Amino acid sequence: MKKNWPLWEIFVRSKNGLEHRHFGSLHASDAEMALENARDVYTRRNEGVSIWVVESKNITASNPDDNGELFEPAQDKVYRHPTFYELPDDVKHM
């Protein structure tokens, strides 16, 4: 009976004020080990001040095949952008 270490996704905050960003993934037996390994694999040169680890199987991802129905409707809604509205040049602070 052999079980492989699960895969974890690693998110690192590079400095306070910035969000955690996906840095990559690694294998570890549990969350604690994933944190320790992430520190060695992804932050050897002061790349971070905080690490999140999430087991990969817990992430639900959208399917690129659905990109049309998911993201295309936003393309023809130009009225969601400020430049859609034409105002005279002498209107200030808007």
Added chain:
Amino acid sequence: MSEHEVKKLEEIFEARIARDEKIEPKDWMPEKYRKTHIRQMSQHAHSEIVGMLPEGNWITRAPSLRRKAALLAKVQDEAGHGLYLYSACETLGVSRDELFEQLHSGKAKYSSIFNYPTVTWADMGAIGWLVDGAAIINQVPLCNTSFGPYARAMVRVCKEESFHQRQGYEIMLTLCKGSEEQKEMAQDALNRWWWPSLMMLGPTDAESVHTEQSMKWKLKRKSNDELRQQFIDQTVPQADILGLTIPDPDLKWNEETGHYDFGEIDWDEFWQVVKGHGPCNKERMKARVDAWENGAWVRDAAMAHAEKKQKNLKEAI
């Protein structure tokens, strides 16, 4: 899917790459693209991992604490680079275990340069200077390759690698400024590593089977011969500063081409090493397989511990 449909998808795919769009793991891709990427990324990862062995040989015998700390950091980086690349490779649906199995069984290759022995301390200098130098030339164009996870891993690798070459050159510089014996040691290391470093950039264009397809997919931006010429052109002046002689009697500056002409490479030796008959192929693979097998009980124990903790946690609730 019909043949016609696949062909149409392939055309859309190739057009995306031609537009410099990145391909991400869940996107549709031709089977050949997937296989080629698994092969190249895993070879690259294996090279990083096996590449730790020749240098590991000198960590405990580095001549000063400064050198030891630097070498240790370099070897640790190589482990890290191997891990970035294995993870990038796994996004294509191959498991870490399969990748290790391919390495250990000899099915997957790694860079042939790591099958040469490191017999003196000067080899640490020559490897950093020449081997990492050649690797950087190979790797920089990959930061723009079409497969997203590979490109992202390479950006990180390239950023970290420039210290590797500088620390190697500094070792050579120190030896060359030292005693007569130390300078001889540096020259001897250059003599042994020069030709294998040129071979590291791959077979000549005429012999290279994957070049055309790889260029299309941006797995390659320049041909092996172009990269080799670039390496020679930038390395010869560095050897001059060290006061060392490149072991090639045919090496000569060519005013007309603006490049160095160089002598014939012994490709028989290259293919011998690739096929497993280099000086250290067996030793390297044995070290890898031993590390994997002797570590099995640790991996199993960690997994058992994690499962037990999970179970206790559930029962407590």
